[in-house]
Amino acid sequence: MGGSNRERVRRRRVFYIPGYDPFHPRRYRELYRKEAASQAALSGYEIALKPKQAGSGAYGWHVSASIDGHAADADVEVLVWSDIVRGSMSHGIAQTYWQLLRTAWAYIGSGAIFRLMRLRKGPTIAAFYPIAVLLLQLALAVLAGWGLALGLGWALAALGLPPALGWAGGAALVWAVLWRFRRADGRIYAYYLMHDFAFTAQSGGATPPPLGARMAEFRDRIAEALLQDWDEVLVVGHSSGAHLAVSALADLIRAGRVPERGPALGFLSLGHVVPMASFLPRAQTLRGDLAYLSARSELTWVDVTAPGDGCAFALCDPVAVSGVAPEDKRWPLVISAAFTQTLSPERWKALRWRFFRLHFQYLCAFDRPGDYDYFRITAGPMTLAARYRGRAPSKSRIERPASRFRDVA
Template sequence: MTVQARPVQRRKVFYIPGYDPFHPRRYRELYRKEGAAQAALSGYRIAQTKGAGPYSWNVEAEIDGAEVHTEMEVLVWSDIVSGSMDASIPATYAQLARTAWTYIASGALFRLMRLRKGPVIAALYPVIFLILQAIVAVAVGAGVAALGVWALERFVFGYGLFDGYWTARAAGLGAGLLAAWAVLRTFKRHDNKVFAYYLMHDYAFSARWRGANPPELERRMDAFGAGIAEAATAGWDEVLVVGHSSGAHLGVSILADLVRAGLPAGRVSFLSLGHVVPMVSFLPDANRLRRDLHVMGAQDVVPWVDVTAPGDGCAFALCDPVAVSGVAPEGHRWPLVISAAFTQTLRPETWAALRRRYFRLHFQYLCAFDALPGTPSDYDYFRITAGPERLAERFAGRSHSPSRLTLPANRYTSQAA
């Protein structure tokens, strides 16, 4: 497709979060804080003000001698996420069983291991952790039950006035069940430290529908697409769609719909960050997503750049989501797969502080890189979203990362009609 040379002066950015129940102001504040940090490091100016909508903000930047106005908007589906997480403890363990069965029985889990082990370990983490929590709860409950039976028989029914054998055991069992439940409740109350319930709900969200989108999410995606299509005709120099984590595969489907509907070329660009596409596209009923990946892989309407990093254990780093899903079309050209190269773009002391903070690293794409400028990477989230170059211009002539993985490991390659 033709790359326009005229600098961007006005840009509209639509940000699609991943499976995140938090209020979208979190992303506004993250952009404000990290944008200021990156500007100080890289020697440009960036300022942020409140936007017209409840989930938007304005960015005024002077980068490479050019002044650029950007309007950022979060496409909100956190209410759908929160609704899917509103499950009791027994319901969460039922989700665990259903999700594990879906990924194992379909063969998806074992095929995902052929790509990157990091995100597969991340998927197994909540299963193992929740099972361990259940074991601890059972052990505590059994101990309390045994202690209760002993205490009742020794101090209450031990004087031979009447037989309290079954009464002691019933009371002990009740105390044990209450203790086990208290342990499980305590674990859930402190899940913000370990994220076991959060991640379980995340993987269960896709597994419940075997890779298809629930109707409520499809309706929301239609609304997102309508907003993007309207912006594409509103005179912006660039409309940029950014999909992070699970938001990446939502972006694929939303933009594929627009491409099929006749979206004019050169109006919209797509940046996917830290994608987890195979976790969905490898499931049996992900026919819609596989069709959309196939469409987006060869179209000449929307330039698509995919950024991941081997240091992000929650993403399928440098895996071409179209190719590994087994649906690469003839003339496959998108996405351009590049690495954020955390070990090179972060100072050694910063990398040392973050390398074990796996969930924080999954958001590093949206943050400042303190080894820039002067590093091999040209990935800078704030230059991309607030600078004078379009996405296609910035990465024109750039080759895929040498470590790009294209192995078609998916068992299921059927596509929606």
């Protein structure tokens, strides 16, 4: 535990940092409401959501729970950056293909992609997926346009008209086909993933400029809660939100903004993709934050992934694989959500090939829950430290340093 000796929680403040997601945070409220009710029915406890209390942040909700005979309340706040995500996704077709070239060079030119492949193939395939799909779409569009141009050229020549006019028609068809693919991306996710990886790669692993001011707001919100009368302040970072949380918490502790006798401070990272950023050459600040946070006694850091999640670096210790683990490293405690064990065979069969849905399973109900239960952690009567005290890390965790770049800021 951090600065508090409390283990029982009656009042908790939860800060959720989402990954690269353009949707309004009400999506997370509705997901929490639906899945909490399902988990409560499966596990035999009570949980209910109410509108957020006054002063509890820009967007959030209140949770009341009775678990294992103990009542607890939690105020959940989403630290929003979806507007920044939407702005980064506003690029047109031509700009997206330019992003493709720059992002591919960022990972291939630095050698990062080859080192990432040695860790987990799933997220590496996810990185190649938008490149392959966008190039395939371009090839199909060009092929269709070329065919139309030739056909029109012959027809125009037979009519005594300039055959070069056919190429104008072909070019228009190329753009029309690419536009149609863009419109269908809600089912394909090629543009979405391309913008996601481009956002991380645009600064070579450094915090993208639009996020700088927002990160300062995140730190201030967490610091304010640490001065209030909560039993626990819990920060949850999902997907790319995990490495945003790492930097926010490292900065708070460095600045002396975590009071010694304040609430217990917990950090839960879920489905992290930290190596996608930390393996890039200009990620010195992130690597320094990882090393610093991993040795601090002010917090408890538990990292949860699952080999069934093809979008995350499952069971990869984000500090160790980045090559910056200090000698006095304490965190994170790396454990597995073990989808094949915590989901029934029927449920696993239904979800197995729904890769994006599985990436959010950490926030959902399990019909055969183990010691990871998102709702017990965020709304239950035990601190994160107490819940996992004495828990051994996963035997299958990966700790070998794999990053070429290990300098820190």
